[in-house]
Amino acid sequence: MSLVRPRVDCIEGYVPGEQPQDGGWVKLNTNENPYPPSPQVVEAIERAARAPLNKYPDPLATAFRRAVGELFDVDPDWVLPANGSDENLTILLRTYVDPGELVSYPYPSYILYETLADLQGADHRRLTLRPDWSWDVEGARETINHSKLVIVPNPNSPSGNRWDDTTICSLIPPRGLLVLDEAYGDFADEPHRMQLLQSEHGPRIVVTRTFSKSYSLAGLRLGFAVAHPEHITAMRKVKDSYNCDAVALAAGTAALLDQQWMLDNCRKIRATRARLSEQLERLGFDVVDSQANFVWATHPERPHRELYEQLKSQKILVRFMQFPDVGVDGLRITIGTDVEIDRLLEALADILRSS
Amino acid sequence: MSLVRPRVDCIEGYVPGEQPQDGGWVKLNTNENPYPPSPQVVEAIERAARAPLNKYPDPLATAFRRAVGELFDVDPDWVLPANGSDENLTILLRTYVDPGELVSYPYPSYILYETLADLQGADHRRLTLRPDWSWDVEGARETINHSKLVIVPNPNSPSGNRWDDTTICSLIPPRGLLVLDEAYGDFADEPHRMQLLQSEHGPRIVVTRTFSKSYSLAGLRLGFAVAHPEHITAMRKVKDSYNCDAVALAAGTAALLDQQWMLDNCRKIRATRARLSEQLERLGFDVVDSQANFVWATHPERPHRELYEQLKSQKILVRFMQFPDVGVDGLRITIGTDVEIDRLLEALADILRSS
Numbered sequence: 221m222s223l224v225r226p227r228v229d230c231i232e233g234y235v236p237g238e239q240p241q242d243g244g245w246v247k248l249n250t251n252e253n254p255y256p257p258s259p260q261v262v263e264a265i266e267r268a269a270r271a272p273l274n275k276y277p278d279p280l281a282t283a284f285r286r287a288v289g290e291l292f293d294v295d296p297d298w299v300l301p302a303n304g305s306d307e308n309l310t311i312l313l314r315t316y317v318d319p320g321e322l323v324s325y326p327y328p329s330y331i332l333y334e335t336l337a338d339l340q341g342a343d344h345r346r347l348t349l350r351p352d353w354s355w356d357v358e359g360a361r362e363t364i365n366h367s368k369l370v371i372v373p374n375p376n377s378p379s380g381n382r383w384d385d386t387t388i389c390s391l392i393p394p395r396g397l398l399v400l401d402e403a404y405g406d407f408a409d410e411p412h413r414m415q416l417l418q419s420e421h422g423p424r425i426v427v428t429r430t431f432s433k434s435y436s437l438a439g440l441r442l443g444f445a446v447a448h449p450e451h452i453t454a455m456r457k458v459k460d461s462y463n464c465d466a467v468a469l470a471a472g473t474a475a476l477l478d479q480q481w482m483l484d485n486c487r488k489i490r491a492t493r494a495r496l497s498e499q500l501e502r503l504g505f506d507v508v509d510s511q512a513n514f515v516w517a518t519h520p521e522r523p524h525r526e527l528y529e530q531l532k533s534q535k536i537l538v539r540f541m542q543f544p545d546v547g548v549d550g551l552r553i554t555i556g557t558d559v560e561i562d563r564l565l566e567a568l569a570d571i572l573r574s575s
Numbered sequence: 576m577s578l579v580r581p582r583v584d585c586i587e588g589y590v591p592g593e594q595p596q597d598g599g600w601v602k603l604n605t606n607e608n609p610y611p612p613s614p615q616v617v618e619a620i621e622r623a624a625r626a627p628l629n630k631y632p633d634p635l636a637t638a639f640r641r642a643v644g645e646l647f648d649v650d651p652d653w654v655l656p657a658n659g660s661d662e663n664l665t666i667l668l669r670t671y672v673d674p675g676e677l678v679s680y681p682y683p684s685y686i687l688y689e690t691l692a693d694l695q696g697a698d699h700r701r702l703t704l705r706p707d708w709s710w711d712v713e714g715a716r717e718t719i720n721h722s723k724l725v726i727v728p729n730p731n732s733p734s735g736n737r738w739d740d741t742t743i744c745s746l747i748p749p750r751g752l753l754v755l756d757e758a759y760g761d762f763a764d765e766p767h768r769m770q771l772l773q774s775e776h777g778p779r780i781v782v783t784r785t786f787s788k789s790y791s792l793a794g795l796r797l798g799f800a801v802a803h804p805e806h807i808t809a810m811r812k813v814k815d816s817y818n819c820d821a822v823a824l825a826a827g828t829a830a831l832l833d834q835q836w837m838l839d840n841c842r843k844i845r846a847t848r849a850r851l852s853e854q855l856e857r858l859g860f861d862v863v864d865s866q867a868n869f870v871w872a873t874h875p876e877r878p879h880r881e882l883y884e885q886l887k888s889q890k891i892l893v894r895f896m897q898f899p900d901v902g903v904d905g906l907r908i909t910i911g912t913d914v915e916i917d918r919l920l921e922a923l924a925d926i927l928r929s930s
Binding site for chain 1: 586616694752813
């Protein structure tokens with residue numbers, strides 16, 4: 221007799237990208253930032269280490285929320301920090317979705333949404349994107365109309381493209397909320413600055429952001445949601461009292477205050493992204509125009525799984541992803557440093573030349 | 576129209592103890608350790624700050640689980656770290672309890688269990704303790720028999736007493752699990768070392784521990800569960816992929832490796848606890864024999880809320896707690912440093928002398 225909830229018993233659990241713990245890898249598989257966090261972040265952590273860690277952190281994360289508020293010109297009551305964007309997504313499901321209610325999301329996209337909906341006992345449906353990664357909004361309309369939450373990553377993963385505001389607003393469910401997962405938002409040529417929240421659609425949108433990508437802090441687990449205060453108040457009831465630790469909050473606050481560091485890294489990543497995209501196309505790949513810190517590359521002839529395996533045998537990790545029910549597979553390649561990308565391109569050129 | 580789940584809409588949310596952010600307080604209200612964490616922990620955090628924080632942490636927390644395993648002589652597969660014990664309790668509810676299933680816990684006790692059960696849509700029932708904080712096991716039997724989870728803090732809060740193993744094992748639900756919340760376990764005169772998990776009852780018990788109390792790391796948010804591997808495997812499906820950050824895991828591992836530091840602090844706290852209990856009794860309080868880092872004190876004549884307010888006006892914070900439906904109220908006083916406890920005792924003596 222299993223004591224586990226049937227819904228949990230039958231899921232696989234989300235499998236994150238490989239995280240080899242030994243050294244020597246060119247790691248281009250989990251969209252980490254190749255550059256270190258700001259030196260001010262490192263100093264903030266060192267200061268936090270010597271502050272009274274025997275005391276609980278500020279449960280309201282006052283200083284952190286103020287820094288986010290100043291950055292996006294919103295009141296701190298619009299901000300909820302969390303233990304990574306993952307936690308904010310879980311909090312959103314637990315705040316708004318009763319078992320049996322409907323959650324929908326684009327497909328192919330970030331498959332974690334499905335696991336989270338399963339854990340909450342929600343019904344869930346995929347909104348299949350067109351082969352060019354654009355929305356079939358009319359085809360999705362019926363499902364959206366019945367959804368409590370529609371969760372949309374923008375830019376999308378694995379494709380890296382970004383949808384325009386008009387499209388995004390057309391996805392708001394009439395009796396629910398649109399969750400806009402902007403994990404990769406800072407890598408766009410013109411990043412959003414929460415403008416949609418100030419529009420007439422604002423009250424029906426929750427934006428989630430993370431420090432894992434643009435701020436180079438995947439190791440730290442910190443994210444935040446921005447939304448009208450009634451949503452933040454409801455979500456706060458669901459979160460653990462002290463969901464963010466004192467060290468992460470101090471580091472996150474320092475990261476927000478050093479915008480220049482983050483912006484400089486994003487600029488470098490955009491330049492490398494352009495170069496990688498161009499070189500991959502020269503090697504015969506089709507590459508989606510990316511607004512994120514990765515590109516989605518498909519080769520018209522070579523099996524992607526083999527390319528992935530051959531790269532892996534050279535200690536170069538990219539992400540092989542397949543979405544068999546829509547006949548999509550390919551390689552999602554994180555933008556590394558220029559040196560890492562050169563190594564990848566050389567290896568790929570060799571592989572494609574041989575056999 | 577509220578979009579929030581009705582179950583969430585109608586709860587208050589757990590209200591943690593006051594956390595004043597200004598200085599100058601004698602803070603004896605949230606059971607923090609008055610002593611700092613081990614210097615080795617501080618060094619581990621500083622090292623982690625300079626390690627590649629742009630990379631995700633080890634999702635399996637291998638080094639940390641190995642350290643816990645060595646401490647309690649179990650395989651690392653028996654261990655699940657979490658973002659504080661709070662997260663492990665949430666994970667347990669989400670792994671084992673479907674909406675409508677029954678969760679029960681002693682009362683008066685840690686009221687957070689009720690909030691967590693509410694959030695999961697569970698039914699929940701209080702198992703009322705006798706006035707001397709002992710169990711009426713036969714009176715609780717019917718509820719236990721229908722429970723999916725029985726959650727028991729041992730030592731209990733706010734009373735601080737610890738129940739013996741025979742009593743604990745009699746609380747295991749026949750079609751569910753007993754969650755043994757040992758947040759205060761290290762402060763007992765003879766701490767448990769997960770022996771119950773090795774007994775015939777082991778497969779039906781999950782123990783949760785935290786670094787917030789004995790390891791002086793409330794600011795860091797780290798806890799762990801220990802249980803037979805089938806439970807850990809199920810719980811792992813529910814947790815976020817990277818629920819513990821690299822800094823917290825490094826700090827926790829260092830804390831585990833410096834047992835002497837923790838044991839020395841616990842010894843000091845036990846000595847202060849004995850002195851505080853004795854002095855409170857001299858001042859006319861009834862004090863429960865505590866195995867935790869706090870004492871539960873009641874005064875036969877003076878209203879506890881007034882005592883709390885009068886102490887607070889002198890910047891001394893203790894926890895006034897009331898459980899009106901069973902006619903219980905009193906003061907839960909955290910064991911601070913000897914200097915802090917002297918200040919408390921002087922203030923209390925003054926207050927009791929006057930009026």
